[in-house]
Amino acid sequence: MKWKHALTAMTATAIVAPAPASYAAELGDEARELAQQLEEDANPQVRVAALLTLGETADRAQRRELEAKKGAEAEREKLAVGLALMLAGDRSATAYSASLLKESTTTYAHLRELVFALPASVQQTLLAATLNGADAATRRDVFRYLAQQSGDLYGLLQDSLTSTSAELREDARVATVYTAHPEALNFAESMLRSRDAGVRKDATAITAAFLDKPDARVELINVLEKALENRDEAVKLEAARQLVRLGEDKGAAPLFKHASALEPAERAEIFGFLIEHRARVRLDEVRPLIEATEDQRDRELLYQLAAITGDDAVYQELVAMFRSDTFNERLVGVQALGLTRRAEALEHLGRGLFEGQREIRLYSARGLGQIANPEALTGLRRAVTNERDKEVRLAAVEALGNIKDRGSVQVMRFLTTDQDPEVKRQLVASLINTGVPEAAQALEMLLRDRNLDVQWDAFVGLLKLAPESAQRHISTALRNPPEQFTDALNPQQLSAQMREALYTAMFNHSSSRVRQAAISQLERYRETLLPLAQKLATSAGLNPEVRAELVYQLASAADSKNTATLESVVRLFGEEPAAIVAAWALAREGQADMEASFRGYLGRDNPLMRAIAAYGLARID
Secondary structure: OHHHHHHHOOOOOOOOOOOOHHHHHHHHHHHHHHHHHHOOOOOHHHHHHHHHHHHHOOOHHHHHHHHHHHHOOOHHHHHHHHHHHHHOOOOOHHHHHHHHHHHOOOHHHHHHHOHHHOOHHHHHHHHHHHHOOOOHHHHHHHHHHHOOOOHHHHHHHHHHHOOOOHHHHHHHHHHHHHHOOOHHHHHHHHHOOOOOHHHHHHHHHHHHOOOOOHHHHHHHHHHHHHHOOOOOHHHHHHHHHHHHHOOOHHHHHHHHHHHHOOOHHHHHHHHHHHHHOOOOOOHHHHHHHHHHOOOHHHHHHHHHHHHHOOOHHHHHHHHHHHOOOOHHHHHHHHHHHHHHOOOOHHHHHHHHOOOOOHHHHHHHHHHHHHHOOHHHHHHHHHHHHHOOOHHHHHHHHHHHHHOOOHHHHHHHHOOOOOOOHHHHHHHHHHHHHHOOOOHHHHHHHHOOOOOHHHHHHHHHHHHHHOHHHHHHOHHHHOOOOOOOHHHHOOHHHOOHHHHHHHHHHHHOOOOHHHHHHHHHHHHHOHHHHHHHHHHHOOOOOOOHHHHHHHHHHHHHOOOHHHHHHHHHHHHHOOOOHHHHHHHHHHHHHOOHHHHHHHHHHOOOOOHHHHHHHHHHHHHOO
16 A cells, blocks of 8 residues: 555654655645545544644645535534534535534434544634534533633633623533633632623632632632722622631631621621631720620620630630520520530530520530530430430531540440431441541441441542552442542541542442443532542553543643653553544644654554544644
């Protein structure tokens, strides 16, 4: 065959420097000849690759030849002709290709399998045109694709995030939030300066996506602190909430100031939020509200905020109220005493744990947990054993988890045989919360529970408390995990060793549900899991579909550090789909130092690999 004769006469020496114009032209002629030999191949994928090469190397007359191919019956080949014409510099090709993408029912597949092969700059032009006037389904497919890209391609999302169209912004925001790449924080920071209130609001939705990404904590706090100065009150308050969730007291003051001007019923939620996160506010700002309010619930919440300050006078008031004969006064005292975190309050709350009134028992249990002193264990042991009210019992179990002492674990071990799944799940959460090594043994017992949710919760607990134990139980835990099991997994919260062990098992799992869950996690935490993806991409025995997805994510990261891995995939797994994805990713870059590799691919039996190699040669300039 002609391509073999051509290969024999070619050098396999890598060209590191940019190719001179004359040499680049020779490569183009060579690649065009190879593409012409393959453009009638029976495999439509080969024909597509050949068309792109013909487009990359076309002069004006050859563009007219490509125009004539628009009559192809298959949608895929019509689109390939349009993309080829774009590469050839045809001015009308962008609109033509964009219209095909808009009309297609398989837009996302076309983006991943065809548009992916184009240089980033050409993709930008095409996708911007495709978004213009697209319907909702097309927009979502384009945004889904863009959200997995990097650099300027990923930057296209920012243009839509600041659009005047609310629908366009929403679709772009959903995609941006899903993958939440670090660059998205830059988008948010810029969006906060927009004149459009909707754009500013969307900025806080993007920052919220980073609350569970500790690797971006410093950058996130920086953006949120700037947002506290925003002229938009709603943005300022949402930024304050997110700071409070991160444990930053700087967010508490704006929230409290805003709530102070509201009626008691309207500010209850904000006060409750501040209390839940133990956010500190100034006592001299709380006192006037306490003195002015006549609302029982408002008074309870205000005293809880006052208790968090640790002021001695407040503590004395709370003790007096707890001892009162008036039930409403006692409610104020019992709900706030624990928040003082004073050991002296243990005596009062310990008695309250066994009073006749349910509310007093409930809040006493919670208060003992807030103080988190091992001296409360005796009373809490009695409560979890004898208490008949389920909510009070759950509060006692939760309180045990706040006491970070091996004695607390000893009490909770007796609950591993409890028949109530809700109690069991709270038990697991409490064991994890203790953070003590002794909790691991109890969690191992719960791995054998009948309830799948309890089993999985226990395994996640071992990931945090006893990684070595968790590693021994990975295969059992993944055998039949509950639905949405990855909701409890955050790879950024695992050690590098544990992360590798767990996600390697998930990517290699026999169940497609588990493998797909791992891929979804890779999409959402790409920066964290990409080193593992790089390692697994060249490992033997990996599911071919998984390998292809790993390679796609590596290629989409647009990092030159991944080039060697992509070359290895082509070399080692030439018959798998992953090798085709890798070859396209290498070919579209047009790097002169890849010439030797492309010439090597020309020696393959697979005509698709040869067609892609020709495209790679044509792209060198």
